[in-house]
Amino acid sequence: MPKWAKRKFEGGNDEGARIEACELSQYRKVVVRMWQGKVYVDFREFYTKDGKQLPGKKGISLSLEQWEVLRNHMDEVDKAIA
Numbered sequence: 001m002p003k004w005a006k007r008k009f010e011g012g013n014d015e016g017a018r019i020e021a022c023e024l025s026q027y028r029k030v031v032v033r034m035w036q037g038k039v040y041v042d043f044r045e046f047y048t049k050d051g052k053q054l055p056g057k058k059g060i061s062l063s064l065e066q067w068e069v070l071r072n073h074m075d076e077v078d079k080a081i082a
Contacts, residue, residue, distance in 0.1 A: 041067045
């Protein structure tokens with residue numbers, strides 16, 4: 001586990017701990033979370049139940065390695081979109 005994750009997740013190994021990184025729309029978010037001692041970048045749809053926003057089944061979780069690959073190819077993605 002990266003050192004920054006231990007600091008960010010207060011306690012180091014809080015299963016299910018999460019940091020909301022970006023709100024893409026009202027019901028779509030990018031969340032950094034810890035699961036089974038590993039950090040993931042989660043692109044996910046959320047739904048509201050009893051006044052709380054909860055993660056839904058629709059989405060994708062990227063490992064840190066997968067996130068690095070995506071991040072390193074963002075210029076190529078931008079060029080493909082333009």
